[in-house]
Amino acid sequence: MTAVSYTAPHTLDEALRTLADLGAAATVVAGGQDVLPRMHQGLLRPSHLLDISRLRGLTAVEVAGDRGGRLHVGALVTHAALAREPVIRAAAPLLAEAAAQIGGGIQVRNRGTIGGAAAAANPAYDLPACLVALDAVVVLAGPRERRRVSAAAFFSGAGRTDCRADELVLGFEMPPMPPRTGWAYAKLKFTEGGSTVAGAACLLTLGPDGRCARASVVLSGVADRPVPLALAAERLAGEPVTPETLEAAAAAAPGAVEHPLEDVLAGGAYRRAMAHVMAAEALARAAGRARNGGGA
Amino acid sequence: MTSRVHLVVNGTPHELEVDPSQALVHVLRDQLRLTGTRFGCLTGHCGACTVRLDGRAVKSCTVLAASADGARIETIEGLAADGTLHPLQRAFWERFGFQCGFCTPGMIMTALEILAEHPHPDEATIRRLLGGNLCRCTGYQTIVEAIQAASEAAR
C-alpha cells in the first residue's frame, strides 16, 4: 500500500506550487463529493491529495461594481450556498434553481462545491450546463498566469476539462442577466436520490417588442459534456414567443445530441428524446418567467 | 504519512493522527469508536453516515478526516449526552420510525438539519429533504411521522 500524502494549503501560491511540483500526480479535492466516492470504489487511487478547501477567498459571491455588473462566484461556494445566497438568487437565479435540485440530499449540497462540480465534469452533474447557458467564464490560475476560458470551451468530455494539471479553478464570472430574462433548469431523474438522466438549462430574454431577443438552452446528462442548442437559439431569435416557436426550438435538441450517453439508467434513444422534453420544459418555464418581467 | 487533526467531537476535543486519505466516517468509528455513525455504501448514496460538521449535515464517508481538521463534529452519540433523549430520538422510538435501526442515526442527524431550517415542515418537505437517506425497512412513512411529531413537540 503506497502511502498517500496530503497538503491543505491556505494560500493559492502554496497550492499552485504543490501542483507545479506534482502535476497530474496530485488529486485536487474540495468538498469531496466527487472524489471520495470514487476513491471508495477504487476508481481513483490518489498518491497525493491537494485539499483546497482552506484556500482563502474562494467562497466569495459578489457582483462587480454597482448592481448590474458581472457576477463572480468563487470555486468553493457550496451548492447549498448557491441555492440560498440572495446575490445568486438575484443575479443568477438559474444557478440557484439548479443547485437546489442537486441530488444526494442536503448533505451533498452542504458540502459539494461549484468548482468541484465543474472540475469533475461528470456528465450527470447539473451545474456545468448552467454555466454554459449563463455564458460563464471559468477563471483558472496556473503557475505563471491566470486565464479565462469560456464555460463552453472548458468542458471537453466526461471527466475532461480545459483545466491543466498545474492549474486550479478559482471561480466563475458571469455577465449580468439582461432585463426581461427568464430562466429555468429542468431535470429528469428516476428517483429523488437519482442521477440526472437528462436536463436543460435555459435563459430567455424578451426584447421591448415582446419578441425573443436571445435564448440560450444547454443540455445536461445526455452527452459527455454540456450540449448547447445553437439551432434552438437561432430559431427563436427575433421570433414571437409562442408555444409553437418554443416547441420548434426544443425540437432542435435530439439532433444536437450527436453521441448520446448510454448507461444502465437509460439508452441513447431515450436520452435524445428526453433532451427534447427537458428543453421544452425549460424553455416554457423560462419564457413564462421572462413574460413576468424576469429577474428573481 | 499521517496527518495530525484536531476535531471537537460532541464537545470533546481530540488530537488524532489520521491517514490522510481516510474518510471521516472511518476515523469516527475506528479511532474514536463512535460506531453509531454507520456506512452502507461509501458512495454518498445511503446517508447512514450522516453527521453534523460545523452545524451542517454531511455524509461522513465523503469527507476526508484531514479536511475536517479544526471542525466541530456532532454524531448521534452526542445527541443525548446529558442522558435525556432528544425529541427526535424520542419520536423515532415512540413512532416506530425504525425497524432494524441501522440507518436511524443518519436519519436523525439529517432530521436535525431539516427541523433547523424548517421548524414545522409539511410532509412533502420532509420527504424531499430526506432525499439523501435510504431506509429499507420502514417505507419511510413512520420516519416522516416521527419527524413531524418531533416538530410538533417543539411547538
Added chain:
Amino acid sequence: MTYVGQSVPLLDGEQIVTGEARFVADLLLPGTLHLAVVRSPHAHARIVSVDAAAAAASPGVSLVLTGEEASRHVAQIPHRVDPAISGGRHADIRPLAVGKVIYAGQPVAAVLAESPRAAGAAAALVRAAYDPLPVVLDGEEALGPGAPRVVDGWPDNVLHRGRIVHGTPAAAFAAAPGRLAATIRLHRYSTQPIETRAYLAVPDMVDDLLTLYATTQNPHQLRHQLAGALGRPENRIRVIVPRLGGAFGLKMIGHPEETLVCLLALRTGRPVKWVEDRSECLIITGREQVHRVEAAFTAEGRIIALRDRFVANVGAPYATPGWGMAPLTAATIPCGYAIQDVEIEYTLAVTNKGPWTASRGYGKEAANVVMERVLDLVARRTGLDPAAVRARNLIPASAMPYRTATGLEIDSGDYAGTLARALDAGEYARWRREQETARAAGRLLGVGVACELTPEGGSLPRSLVAGYDTATVRVDPSGQVTVLTGVTSPGGGNETGIAQIVADRLGVPPREIRVVQGDTDRCPYGFGNYSGRSMIAGGGAAALAAEEVRGKMLRVAAAMLGADPGAIELTPGRFTVHGEPARALGFAEVAFAAYTRTYELGTAAEPPLEATCTYRPPNIRHTPDAQGRVNPYPTYSNAAYLAVVEVDRRTGVVKVLHLAAAHDCGVAINPALVDGQLRGAIAMGIGAALGEEVRYAPDGARLTTSFREYVMPRAADLPPVTITHLATPSPHTLLGNKGGGEAGVGGAAAAVMNAVADALAPLGVEVLALPLTPPALWRLMMEATA
C-alpha cells in the same frame, strides 16, 4: 390488560436512537486481521494462474489464499438446501473458485492484512490470469442445445425441474370459451439491506472454540454448515448474531465469506473480519423468471384452467437456499384463486449471472405477480372490471380450509372480504371516476388491483429449514425474566413481540423481559428467521414455555399460601388466592421461594423456574399425497392492494399517487410492527416494479455495482400508504397468527404493474415485463404510437 395486540415500542429502541446498538461491523477487537476478497471480473473463464506474490509482499499483509490452497483446507460448502434432495443436481461449491469462474464477482483469492485498507490495496495486486469462455446469461437460452455449460461435468444447465398437474387442464382448455396466452417477464433484483453482510471470526485462546459474529438469519444452521465445510465438530463452533441491519433473505446462510473468515481465523489464530462493500452486496441477486402462461376462461371471467411453463434464471449455483424460491413460485400458483385444472412446469436454469440468494417473498411474490397479471388480462379480454373478475375467482370463505391444485392446505381467510376492504380503503370507485376525467384530459392515470397469497412459516422436507422452533423461559431467583429463543430478528422487532407474549403469561411488563436470540451457545437449537415464522413458531414456543413456568410458579405460590393451585391468580406482579386479596405474594417472592424452599415445599417446587418448549405448528405435510404434493406451510396470510399511478406520457416516469392495502395475517401480536413490515415490503415491491434491477453487459460483466445503478425508492418516491387489517385467526397456529413480513412485495409490485398497464391501456399497450423503468415505458408508448 394484555400486551398481545398492543403496539409496544421496540424494547431496544433506546440503544438504536442513541447509536449505542452494535452491529457486526461495529465490533472492534484488538489484533483483528481484515479480509479482502479478490473477485473475478469475468462471468465465465478458466483460471490460468493466480499470482499472489506482489500481494503477499504488500505492507501489512499476513496471508494470501488462492482457491487451490483453500480447497486443501476446506471441503465443499454444504448447501442450505441441496437441490439433489428433491431430484435436482448437486453443485460443488467452494469458498474460492477452483479451475474456473462461473460468474462475475466470484471469489478467487483472499487477502488478509492488518487493516481493511491494507487488505484492499493488496487485493488489487493479486494477478489472476483468465482464459475467457463463452457465457450464457439468458435462462431460456441456457436450456438450448448449444448453450455453454456453466458447471463442468453437467450434461446441461438444469439445476432442477418439476411438473405439477392437477385436474384435467387439457380438456378444460379444449372446452373453454376463452383462451389467452402471454409471456410475463420478471427481472433480476435484490433486497439490498442497508447493512451489508459482515463476519468476525474469533478463535478462543482457552477453549477450542471458534466464535463467529455474523450477519446471518440462521445461526444454528450456519454452525452446521461451517462444521461441514471446515471439518470441525459442530459443537466447537459458536455463532452469534449481535443485531441485524435488515436481512430480507439476503443474509441466509451459504455465502463463501462465512467459511473464509473462519478458515483464516483458524489458520492465523487471530480474529478475522470482513465487511462487505455495496458493490459486493450487489453480486448476489434473485428472482428472475420468464413465465409462458395460458388461461382458459368463461365469458363471465371465471378462469377454469391455467397452464404455466416457466424458467427461472438462478444464475451460478450457490450454497444459499436462493434456488428454492422457484419451486415455491410453482407451488403457490394459482394463489388464492379457485382454479383446479392446472398444469405447471418449471425449470431452474443455471447461467453465468450472479447467484440467487433468498429474497423476501421467497418466490411467492413472483407467483402473485404472474397471477395478478393474468387476472387483469382476463378482465381486459372479457371487458369486465378487474375487481369483479377477482371476486369471481377467489376461493370463497365458505370453501376454507381449501386444498389448492398444487397441494397447499390453505387454513382460513376471507379473500373476497379482504379485496372489498382494499377497494373501500383505496376508494376504488372514486379513482375510477377520477380516471375518466383524467383520460378525457389526455392524462395516463391508471388504477391497479391485486390480491396476494403469502404462505408463511415454511418448512422444506428433509432439510434444516424447519417449521418448528424452541424457546426457554427462565425466571431468576430475583424474579427477572429471560427468554432464550431459537428464532432471530432481522430487525423487524420480533423480540418485542415475544416479550409481549411472555409478559401476558407471567404478568411482567415487556420492557422488564430480556429476550436473548442469535447465539448458538446460549439459545436452544432453533432455525432463525425466514418465511414469516418468528412469531408463529418462536412466538408459539415462547408462549408454551411461559405457560409452563407460570404453572410452576402457581404451584409454588399455592404451596406457600396453603391454597389449591387452581385457586391462585397471577395478576401483574402478584399471586393471589382467588377472592381473597389479602392472601397474596409478590412475583419475586415466589421466584425466590421456588429456588430456596424446594425441600420445604416438596413436589410443588420443581427448580429451576425454567422451561424449554418446542412449538411445532400443525398443518405442514411432508408426506406426499397420491399426486406427489406436499404442503410446506402451516398457515396462509392474504392481502389485497389498490394502486393508483400516473404515467408521464413524455418521459415514461411513473408516479405512484396512492396505495391502499388490506392485510389479513390473523392475530397481530404487535400491530405497529406488523404495519411496519407491510409498509417496508410494499416499498420494496414498488421499488422492484419501477426500477430496481441488477444488470449485466453482454459478456456477463457486472453493470450494477452501486446505488447509482441500483435505484431504490426514497421517501419522496413513495406515496402515503393506507393500511387496513382483517384478522381471520389461523385455526392451526397456537396464537392464531399467520406471519407478517413477506406480504407486500408481490402484492404491491402486482398492483403497480396492473395500474401502469391500466394507465397505458388507452394507447393499446400491453405491459408484460418488469421493471417498469421510464425508458422501458417510453419505448412501449413509442412503439404503440408509431
